[in-house]
């Protein structure tokens with residue numbers, strides 16, 4: 001990230017309305033700011049801290065939907081330029097409503113956090129796991145060879161299936177997830193909507209075939225839609241598809 005210009009005069013922190021920003025940083029444990037209040041380094045740290053907060057899911061610490069969508073856009077650009085295979089996985093906790101109904105929302109939240117931990121443990125540093133809805137997660141896996149996709153999706157599903165979640169004094173819970181996945185079409189500029197729709201279709205298939213399973217779309221190229229061909233040959237504008 002580029003630093004503030006050297007010539008910028010120090011700001012008077014009293015003249016800036018930073019109370020709420022500083023309070024948010026403090027609440028999220030990011031209040032050890034470098035430099036003197038008002039200095040460029042200090043202001044940059046405030047901005048960086050706020051950017052970090054706005055891209056994280058507060059319950060799990062994973063990337064949130066906003067950060068996920070930005071990463072999806074970047075990945076689509078990369079795949080269109082490099083032709084590298086990239087996989088998008090969508091995950092949904094099975095029968096999660098029952099967990100909330102039987103054990104309450106606090107236990108439900110613990111389950112969501114446990115799933116997030118499993119996800120983070122199963123993927124490479126270059127992958128982006130995100131919580132994109134209540135009990136819905138997604139993972140963007142750049143440069144993921146087709147032969148590896150099913151393996152990584154199954155690894156995640158099994159890790160979650162094997163996890164014993166403890167809550168309170170004696171509650172021990174097991175849960176499962178359904179996983180759907182789709183590759184971005186290579187050498188074609190797709191859209192986030194089309195890519196997520198494909199992965200979502202596979203997730204829907206995993207749910208309807210009995211849950212606790214992974215369904216991946218058969219690998220790319222032949223799956224390029226009419227809209228994506230339109231984007232490739234310049235007959236469709238990306239905005240038309242949103």
Ligand SMILES: Nc1nc2c(ncn2[C@@H]2O[C@H](COP(=O)(O)OP(=O)(O)OP(=O)(O)O)[C@@H](O)[C@H]2O)c(=O)[nH]1
Nearest residue numbers: 092093094095096097098100105106108109134135
């Ligand atoms: N504890 C907790 N519950 C949440 C949160 N966000 C959404 N939920 C709950 O998640 C549940 C989702 O239930 P459904 O969409 O019916 O899905 P499901 O029971 O998981 O069933 P299937 O997806 O069909 O297997 C609802 O009861 C929501 O209230 C959250 O942040 N914390």
